[in-house]
Amino acid sequence: MNVAILASVLFAVGLYGVLTRRDLIAVLASVEVMLGGASVMLVGLATTIESAAAPEAGVVEAVGLFIIILAAAEAAVALGIVMAVARRRRTTRVDDLTEVSG
């Protein structure tokens, strides 16, 4: 149960950061925190909850590792985009990037 609380707190902190930070890099970091919360929830619940439908040992941990690798790749792509935006627009503030609007 404690691991679920930890995961929820991580996710909530990350979400707060995504919604409130005004700098793209900080937003990206917050997204990583959210992702961490989600994988903690996955791995933590898989090891603490006992169920007939529980997967074989090691499978969930493998998925958790995949998430970490995926997060690294995602961060690389996202940082590349941020770099491009920063070069072109000379800013990384979210408030200034609102051209795509209705």
Added chain:
Amino acid sequence: MTALVENAWIVVAVPFAIALLVGVAGPLARRLVPWVTLVAPLCVLAVGVSGLVTEAEHAGAVRWLFGGEYALSFGWAVDGLTSVMLTVVGFVATMVVLFSIGYMHGETGLPRYFGSLALFTGSMALLVVADGLVGLFVGWELVGACSYLLIGFWYQKPSAAAAAVKAFLTTRVGDVGLLLGLALLWRETGELGYGGVFEAVETLAPAVVTTVAVLLFIGAMGKSAQFPLHIWLPDAMEGPTPVSALIHAATMVAAGVFLVARLWPVYEAAPSAQTVILVVGAFTAFASATIACAQRDIKKVLAYSTISQLGFMFAALGVGAWVAAMFHLVTHAAFKALLFLGSGSVIHATGTQDLREMGGLAKPMPITAWTWIVGSLALAGVAPFAGFFSKDEVIHAVVTHNVVAGVALFAASALTAFYITRATRLAFFGKYRGDGHPHEGGWVMSLPLVALAIPAAAAGFAGHKIAEHLGEHGEALNLPVAAASLSVALLGIVVGWTSYRDGAESEAAMESRMGGLWTTLRGAYGFDGFVGAVIVRPVVAISDWLYGFVDRKIVDTTVEGAGKSLPVIGRMLSVLQNGDAQWYAALIGAGAVILVALSLVVKGG
């Protein structure tokens, strides 16, 4: 020859294929068009004749519409009645196509004309060979559509276009009755094939059978131009004359008679419907004959004459003599088609339809004159021409059943003899009063006249044969009735002949002697105006209101309002999409929270 009967579907398929071919490829080979078209009626004629000769009966069907357990098959059936009708339709249509080659020479739009004729032939054949009311109804509507197309052939002429619309709408009134009858029959019995209907009718309540019979008869009234739905037929004379001969004299207008004869077991079970038919038929026969007496347009004379003769047939149906009605249908098809083609020949030669501008045509046009006289004698009912025998059977059946209706038919016979004699003397005798050079129209126009004159003269002797094909015994000639009808016919002829000694002057004298009566008759009792005032004008007014108020104000406002409100709503919603990615993320988060909360609530509830 039975092979033809066993493949009776060709009477529909071949004409339809030819109609398509002529309509689409016709402009590429204009000279071939009429001759290719000729195959369509010949095909119908071949099946009809082989049906008569071999007396073979055949039925077949293909699956047409199906859904679930229910399948509606599209079937054809050839029996005696069908063979007789196919022969009549095929023969008259062949002659009309041939005649059209001469009559329509030099017109523009001939592929359209001949294509419509082929389409009509196939549709009429479909109406006849269908083995149930669904097929009959399809054919019924198709002949109506072809009639519309052909009446409006000269659509540049406003009167022709108006006449086409009038014919279409007036028969549509009857068709609504027919459709309601079919729907009621379907609801009560679940059957629309003839065999199934005849079986089911025996178990139905009399009131239902009567309602069905009357509703179907309303359809027949529209198609066969019976009072009060007759008003379209005189106007239909705006079409080319061969079309009038085929559609508005011999075949389509007889479809109503065919319908009642085909469904005779239904009408047999509905005596009060028979009474309705008798009253309508006898009244139409007499009233229309009086109108024909005063018409100046040669085609209008024949049009009212056709309405009157169809009234004779319905009167016979009304007393149960459906065999006599069919017999009269056959002879009438021959002599009335002949008279129409004769009038076409005259119109072609003189360029006018006004009887007062004709006269003396017997000399330059002997073939037309002689064949016309044969047709006139047959129409007037002079022995031994065809009309004498069939009319005798009709009148005999009616007079033994109902004296008043019988007297009406006797009077109508006398008037018939009078008006056709009047037309004959005005057109063919005396001095020519026009300023053209009348002449015969060549062999394509003369051959059909001669070919039709033969059955018009002799078909009366085939009465027993026709009755046998219909599965009944022919009536022997009833001497007192025959003598009586022959004498009223001769009386009519003598009066007509003597009072039109001086051509157009006689007509003027007649008008001054008869005073207002003659103009009333020429105006067909003003019934057209009556219908215009009581039905057409209110309908137009209601339509105007529906268009001006309901459609423009209510419907359009609603529809346009719905359209105009969309951009407004869109502009309001577009505020949400402000381009701020964090705002979107917040909305997504809020949405997720709401969904989770909802799922908890629903689970808990």
